Amino acid sequence: MARLMNSTGNIVDIFNLKKEDISSDVIILGACRINRFLGQTAYAYPVAAHLIGGYWYLESIGADDTLKKQWLIHEAFESYSGVDLPSPLKAELPLYKEAENRALQIIAEAFGVNPAESDEVKALDRAIMVAEALELMPNKEYWNEFASQNNITPLDSNFVISKEFCYEEHLQKTLTDIWDKVFSSQDLVANTKNYSIGIFPDKNRGWFEHQRYGDEQGGGLWFNEDKELVDYDGISSDLPLEVIEAIRSLGYKVDKTFETE
Numbered sequence: 001m002a003r004l005m006n007s008t009g010n011i012v013d014i015f016n017l018k019k020e021d022i023s024s025d026v027i028i029l030g031a032c033r034i035n036r037f038l039g040q041t042a043y044a045y046p047v048a049a050h051l052i053g054g055y056w057y058l059e060s061i062g063a064d065d066t067l068k069k070q071w072l073i074h075e076a077f078e079s080y081s082g083v084d085l086p087s088p089l090k091a092e093l094p095l096y097k098e099a100e101n102r103a104l105q106i107i108a109e110a111f112g113v114n115p116a117e118s119d120e121v122k123a124l125d126r127a128i129m130v131a132e133a134l135e136l137m138p139n140k141e142y143w144n145e146f147a148s149q150n151n152i153t154p155l156d157s158n159f160v161i162s163k164e165f166c167y168e169e170h171l172q173k174t175l176t177d178i179w180d181k182v183f184s185s186q187d188l189v190a191n192t193k194n195y196s197i198g199i200f201p202d203k204n205r206g207w208f209e210h211q212r213y214g215d216e217q218g219g220g221l222w223f224n225e226d227k228e229l230v231d232y233d234g235i236s237s238d239l240p241l242e243v244i245e246a247i248r249s250l251g252y253k254v255d256k257t258f259e260t261e
């Protein structure tokens with residue numbers, strides 16, 4: 001038994017997690033503060049950056065929602081244990097590995113993910129791990145040899161989050177937006193030539209993202225009770241006209257002050 005407190009104030013046994021222990025807030029916060037590669041990277045690289053980069057890859061190949069959900073929860077146990085254990089160390093700790101496997105099933109059930117994991121997600125995890133290592137760790141010769149010996153084709157370095165965006169506030173907001181998009185019931189979605197737009201009617205908020213550049217050219221949308229856009233973030237420029245037109249097509253209002261003159 002290992003009873004630990006998390007940000008909800010609840011004390012949970014991480015070796016025997018129950019469905020009621022699971023919280024997306026706990027998972028996202030932990031992911032933003034737990035670093036990969038034992039913290040030995042060129043700059044702090046939290047689990048959240050790993051999840052975001054992998055999600056962007058899945059978006060780029062048009063992966064289905066099940067794969068995206070599997071990807072977002074595959075590191076969730078780490079937010080309860082407080083550590084991202086490298087595979088060689090995890091292999092020496094069988095009780096931890098057993099607890100992680102049990103927890104993944106509980107977390108999957110809590111978020112309606114079935115099956116909980118897949119070979120595709122495991123392959124992506126390896127491919128992006130090597131890509132991250134090649135960008136962030138020393139001794140590139142070792143990592144190239146590791147990839148060759150294990151038949152791993154690293155992802156493009158574009159899916160490794162740059163230092164400029166690798167800070168807690170940005171990662172937490174981006175991962176929260178992704179989580180809401182993938183897991184929330186969202187009745188309103190529109191796609192334009194360059195953007196995808198979604199609105200959560202029950203939350204008076206939504207999101208938009210570029211179909212090629214993802215959240216780097218996108219962000220959040222906020223509405224009042226009268227379905228009027230009151231604010232947006234994520235980009236420093238004006239809201240693109242095609243996003244505005246898509247919002248209107250979904251039955252929401254956008255004042256002309258948001259339009260580019």
